[in-house]
Amino acid sequence: MVATADYCGRFAPTPSGPLHFGSLLAALASYLDARALGGRWLVRIEDIDEPRAVSGADKVILEQLKQHELHWDGDVWYQSRRTNVYQAALQRLTDQQLTYHCECSRKQIKALGPFYTGVCRDKNLRAKNTAVRFRNDHPIRSFEDGLLGHIDIEREFAAEDFVLFRRDGLFTYQLAVVIDDIEQGITDIVRGEDLLTASSWQLNLWRYFTDRTPKFKHVPLALDEHGNKLSKQNHAPALDKDYVTAQLCAAMQFLGLRPDANLAPADLVASAVTQWRAIYFPERA
Structure with a gap:
């Protein structure tokens, strides 16, 4: 297929612990959206909130992405260095x-x-x-x-x-995420619905730094048995390296795709890209 040269997406986790199923949903959806159009997919570690950052969690997260065949383009950015x-x-x-x-x-x-x-x-x-x-x-x-x-x-x-x-001397997520997205050339932001309302604040900031605005897709949140969002704060279990295929299949099903559990992880992700393209970009299928 012909690549959409100007498409650039990203996955930007907070390194407060390893990825869990909810994180995988956001990572996979953003990856599929980018690759379905032949675009770039970046990874950024959002460690601007230093008290929440756990030492070594960034390396664990990057390894988990590789295990699930979600390979990024370019260098990984760290907000703490910016x-x-x-x-x-x-x-x-x-x-x-x-x-x-x-x-x-x-x-x-x-x-x-x-x-x-x-x-x-x-x-x-x-x-x-x-x-x-x-x-x-x-x-x-x-x-x-x-x-x-x-x-x-x-x-x-x-x-x-x-x-x-903030009063404690830290820049907020709202400012950092906008500046980073603009400087990295992000065109499309695919993430969880928990950030839906904050998009209005972020779009507001965008116009004071650039003439362009990003496109959004907000995916449904995975919930626990009590109806709470899966999160590190709520002690969601970490992804298991021994169940990569099962976890990818579950994430695909959650996103409305049809996984084949007999496929290897790399082929499973490739199949997901094809299905995502057919659903959301049928003109490119």
Whole structure:
């Protein structure tokens, strides 16, 4: 098939532990979407939240991807090595008067209601012991999703002045992920539905750094027996290297594909690419 030269997708896990089934779903879906169009697929380790990062987890994650025949293009980026880039981006927003300092604690914000109401907007606070928030005067309240269709975001959430730099001295995911996606040339973002609403904030930031915007596909979340999202925080079991085929088959079935358990992992993934292309890009099948 002819490659779509400008397609670039990515998988960007937090190294807080090994990959689990929910992680595999996101990795596989993003991989299939990229390879179905002959595009590039990158891996980025999102370790900007240093307290959550577990030593050595990045190496385990990369090995798990290889075991499941999900091979990436180019070098692996680490957010922890890019703080100077995020600082420059934050300064750019500040120079445009798009940020302000906030002294509110989480407890104080929660006491005021479910959304931050901008109580520090006009206080002109100094930087000491404060967070930096984005002055969200022009929120994005809707966008199109390649799997879910038209998405409307709750007005109060979309308009919230979200945090770019935390009081503990760390840059937030919202800022780092946008800057990295732009610099890596990401065109298509395929990830779990838990990040659906935050897409409005991220799309908002995109327009202050570039004229282009990414396409989104948000895949359903895998849940445990209690209806909770599978996550490292909820102690989801790690992928087992001795059950790669079974895990790939289960992930394919979850994504609406038809796996053949008799195939080797590499052939199973190749089959998944073909099926994904037929479903989502029939003009390329």
